[in-house]
Amino acid sequence: MADAAEIVNWVVGVALALSTLVTLFLWTAPSQYDPFAHVKAQGPQAGETDEDAKFANQTRDRLSRSPEPQKTLQVVVLGDIGRSPRMQYHAISFAKHGGKVDLIGFHESELHPEVSSNKNITIVPLVPTPSALQTNSKILFLFTAPLKILWQIWTLYHILGYGTKPAKWMLVQNPPSIPTLAIAQWICFFRCTKLIIDWHNFGYSILALKLGPRHPFVRISKFYERSFSQRADTHFTVSNAMARMLQSTFNIKATTLHDRPASQFQPLTAEQRKTVLERLSETKEYAKDIQSGHWKLIVSSTSWTADEDFGLLLDALQAYSSSARERQSLPNLLVIITGKGPQKEYYLDKIQSLNQEKKLDRMLISTAWLSTEDYASLLGAADIGISLHKSSSGVDLPMKVVDMFGAGLPVLGWGKFEAWPELVREGINGRGFGSAEELTRLLQEVLEGDGKQLQKLREGASKESAIRWDDEWDEVAGKLFKFGRS
Structure with a gap:
């Protein structure tokens, strides 16, 4: 009998504990959505007469039956x-x-x-x-x-x-x-x-x-x-x-x-571009050379993570540097990398080593973290945008390319995934690559010569910028x- 009583007491205790927990949970559970809470919250005001209060109540009642609750x-x-x-x-x-x-x-x-x-x-x-x-x-x-x-x-x-x-x-x-x-x-x-x-x-x-x-x-x-x-x-x-x-x-x-693209990403006129190049600390030293065409401004935005192979860009730039030593028709490059992320310091050390070994001649690589306005201005002033985004699923798209198109900036990007053609029309507003060798070749093709290829891509990117968020x-x-x- 004693054992039975202990079992009963144990069961009752557990039941009480559970019911208490459930009650506490329901009592403290998150409040529910009320589409007319903003109306009900408008209680009587100080100094309000009975007639005013009656009118206010009628107004709140009418609003509470309105087909347009607050969104x-x-x-x-x-x-x-x-x-x-x-x-x-x-x-x-x-x-x-x-x-x-x-x-x-x-x-x-x-x-x-x-x-x-x-x-x-x-x-x-x-x-x-x-x-x-x-x-x-x-x-x-x-x-x-x-x-x-x-x-x-x-x-x-x-x-x-x-x-x-x-x-x-x-x-x-x-x-x-x-x-x-x-x-x-x-x-x-x-x-x-x-x-x-x-x-x-x-x-x-x-x-x-x-x-x-x-x-x-x-x-x-x-x-x-x-x-x-x-x-x-x-x-x-x-x-x-x-x-x-x-x-x-x-x-x-x-x-x-x-x-x-959002509204702040816009193509720039020649005069606006000149102003931006002379204003931004990252470009003002090379503003005249960029405007003359002796230097080309390249921008790449990266999160410095595993789904963006920055090493591929470094390999391509080394190969470009090697070719530029022999081919004076290739312009010098100012490469600006924007963004923050876990692998940034690793690659900055690597860039420093490559500079010391003189494997990045005729170019300067710098990093920047810019305000939204300055980033949009930089894209509008650049000659080429580079996307290193490698889709982990094959079906996502890099928004950085959308921003580049918004600024009328043609794009060279990693294009070996299913969704890429939804964003870039090959040879119209950008070009896709699948290796460092392909990126090197594209840089040489687009930047060398009379500039007609680059101009064609820029015109395509500018047309793409017409469709807004x-x-x-x-x-x-x-x-x-x-x-x-x-």
Whole structure:
């Protein structure tokens, strides 16, 4: 009997504990989305008469039955907002139509001016991951990755569930998919928020670059990404090829929303180019030589990561230097590399060594981290843009090329992946390469001679710049959010 009583007491205790936990959870669960919360929040004002209060109540009641509730959106980036231009563009476009936006992510870099100045956009910064959990070592990665994920889970859950008001829609950048998709699904379920995933690439394919495609973590990541993404309400992709891959691999139907240049990326007139070259610290010493054609200005934007082979560009530049020693018809090069990333210091040391060995004659390679305005100006003043982006999935597209086209800058880029033809028309606005040897040959072909090839590519890039982000967004996302074209 004593044993039976102990069992009963144990069961009752467990039941009480569980019911208490459930009650606490429901009591502290994230609040639900209310499309008319902004109306209900407008309570009686100080000094308001009974007649005024009655009129205000009638107004609030009428507004609460209005077919046009306030449009609200959370844009979520588990990364540096300043280095996520597409997500900033989403926020700007939504806010331009009068919607309210919470832009959530790490606030580490300078933001787009229209983000900072727009009263309809609120920046909600995430707490940065401790530096002790950041590593490039494969061995240490296996130990620090779980801890990093736990940190991100708590930070993201707290901000989305309690640090922000519920919104009608949540637009999440993918990748990273872990833990973003799971947390977003959980919060959207409790808050009655519609989840939209903006596919820039696949998280598991990027992880495969570090661990290999057959690693168990990569397989688990793919299963996770497929499972949690299928429950979203809407999907956008950056390319048609990615939409097809989502359909065939994850059984997800997505709408393509191509990247297009924002308004600050514009072709420059000759006079504007002269002003920019003489103003920027990176170019002013060579401004006259660039304008005369004796030097050519080349720009490449890189994140200094494994999916961009900067070593390939160095190999091509060494080969170009070797040819330029013998062929005076080849111009000197000023090569400016913009961006931040983990492999930057490694390659800077390599560039220094190559200069000491005189393997980069007749050129100067420098790095820069520029404001949005200065970066757009630099692209407009350059002769050639180079993209080193190697797609981990084969179906994502480098936005840097879109920006280059916006500035009327022709592009030479790694083109050995499926989605490349969606962005670049071979021989019209750019050229694709698949090796350092091909890039060397293209540089020589385009830069040597009477300049007709370069001019043809520039004209093609300028025509491409006519299609802008607002046009694409209004046509695709604007319809989803039920915004009329302005």
